[in-house]
Amino acid sequence: MTPGSNLSLKCKKPDSDHLMPQKWTYLLLKEGNSQPLQKHTATGSWAKFSLLLVTDQDSGNYSCKYLEFQNPQRESEASSALEIWVKDILQKLSLSALPQRIITPGENVTLLCHGPAWGMRFALYKEGDEKPMQIHDPIQDEAEFLLTYVTTNHTGNYSCHHHSDAVNQVMAQPSDPLELIVKGELDIPLRQALGSTTILIIFSCAIILFFLFLLAFCYHRSYIDIRG
Structure with missing residues (x-):
């Protein structure tokens, strides 16, 4: 989330076998807070919590639980945690070369991009080119870009970016340039x-x-x- 955005969290309990409508109390919890952030009473199997104009202080792990309205002592276990981040700019990506950045013509080299994935794809750019050379979905928090049978034309500065078609998407800072050098005897x-x-x-x-x-x-x- 970007600062100033609004966030809605939906807490849903398992379907009930009760035929008659029953009131339930839903609690929104945040890790590190001893008291619930919000409390809603609803006749139904879910409740919605709203966080307005979020700031970086709203980042953290959220969960919820429900309890019987007539008998507050009977409550459920907390849900699994949902991690929320509120950031202007995510941490910078990093780019490295395997086995090394200085190679000879005809060899293969892998450029490894590492950073926060956030469900976005990684894109590899070469300095001077407007379009990305390759785009990959993240494997956990990294992506591998394979350059095969390189020539001296591959020499140059490369950088890694997050790639997303979404509008106003939170983006991480691109990596520092990595200079790839292809030199040596001809193949x-x-x-x-x-x-x-x-x-x-x-x-x-x-x-x-x-x-x-x-x-x-x-x-x-x-x-x-x-x-x-």
Whole structure:
């Protein structure tokens, strides 16, 4: 939740076998508070609690319970906790490279993005590109971006962002840039291609030189025969 938003929490008890309507008292609890935050009496199986204009002080774990209106001593166990966060900006994401950020052409590298998931996807950006290279759903609180058979074109600065199509979505700060460096010898297929091209050029030059030599030799013999 962003500060200033309104939040509604619905507390529902198990369906009752009573045929006649019965009043129940519902309590909203917050971890760390000795007294209920709110109390509602309703004839039905649920009650709604509202938190208006929330602030960061409203962050925490909430639960609820219900009890009989006529017999307050009989109450249920508390529900499982619901964690609520009220933040302007979530903590910054982090980005790391596995096995390392300096690699040679032809290798694979995994860029690991870590941070609060919050149900949003992770997106990998390369500096200079407007669109994300990859978008992944989070696995717990991280996502893996695999770059296969890298070339020197992969050299550059990468960053990780949360990605959401929702309007006014609370977003975490993007990660600091991670510089990926691809350097070293060319991969084998490219070396082979360059090697074959070099051999072809050398062979062609040798043939041209041979014919030039042969032409010069024939011209020289013809010149001698004429003068003789």
